Amino acid sequence: MSVTVTLNTYSGRPNLSWQLPADRADALLEQIGRLREGTTKKPLGSLRGLGYRGFLVERLHSAAEGALSFYVHEGIVDQGQNEVNYVDNNQTVERFLLESGRQLIDDELYSYVLQEMAIRPNLDALLRGPEIEAAGCPPCKAADAPAYNPGKWNVPTVQPHNNCYNYANDQITNTFAQPGRAHGKPISTLSCGGVQPSAVADGLVAVGGFGAPLGAGQGWYVALVIWPGRDYHWYRQDNVGCWSHKPGQTAARNVDNAGAAISDPRTCNRGPYSDFCSYMRTTRSVVIR
């Protein structure tokens, strides 16, 4: 069964996608097999914003050769959470993928992608976010607060399998984690009183606000809200001070239901999640499942 390559470039229209013939698929996998330098880095992907965001390579589970799914961007081959990432020296794999779709890609798009491939953006600046956004955010008092990094969450191998609770705790479990499930204390009712104790069982601690300093090892702030009788949702405060969230199996984002930056989940637009329960504190030692 053939391999599908998708060129991630567009926002409104569908991305270009093509099948690799068997011999080209073999050649691609041989190139991947020759990569030796491992890395903990991940491609920026959608974090870089609009425009060229790399290539997605997939093969279905039903293929005799087995499933395949990896992402290639900015000189990194990202094979997902359970595999090692490799440095794609000289972007050889990335160029191979671009050439493999040359017949489908018009000259203007081809030149654009080549230009973008030559740019290595400043990762630190991107993770910090634009200064104008940081200026509107409250101070972050938690030394361990995670960086806002949607690229870590908004990839096919992660996004559908991790929910708001995974995101708030900054833990990818691929179990669509539920409060209390790891400790035998399932949610009793879809209310503040029915969900919060389950989170406490996992190790989260209810707090009155998010203004008290938290030193290294003391975690960061999250917030629990409820759609009465239906569902729960979590927000987390990032190191820039504003909050972000991941609604279910959808993408992680740092805006509320009205598209505004979130300076306080108590007052942001929360759609049907009308009940604000409390702020809580979570840490890296919290266990969720």
Place this chain on the structure above:
Amino acid sequence: MADIFSGLPNPRWILQGTEAERVTNWLARLQPAAKGQKFLPPPDLGYRGFLIREKESQSGENWRSPFRVYGGLVAKRDQLLIDDSRSLEGWLLQSAGAQLEPQLREEIIRQLASENP
């Protein structure tokens, strides 16, 4: 699947036999959206439409990636199709049966009845 929750797993159900065939035929008859028309993204929280996942083959066990039915449009992989009067969306709601609690069903009906998604 009704894409509606954040914490809890979304309600999901399987269509088989004549129901599955009906949806397949329905999708095949949908007209493409006008050039330049964009899929209006659903809100972050609350009802976000239905996600349909088709089997790769009738006898197989593997499923294709899901696509979204929401707001009068179907975003099916490389196609944007018109769901006139949100009819398919309404039918999918009906097909949920007992998988959707009555109050949740009412919430979705309110969304479908609103002029703008």
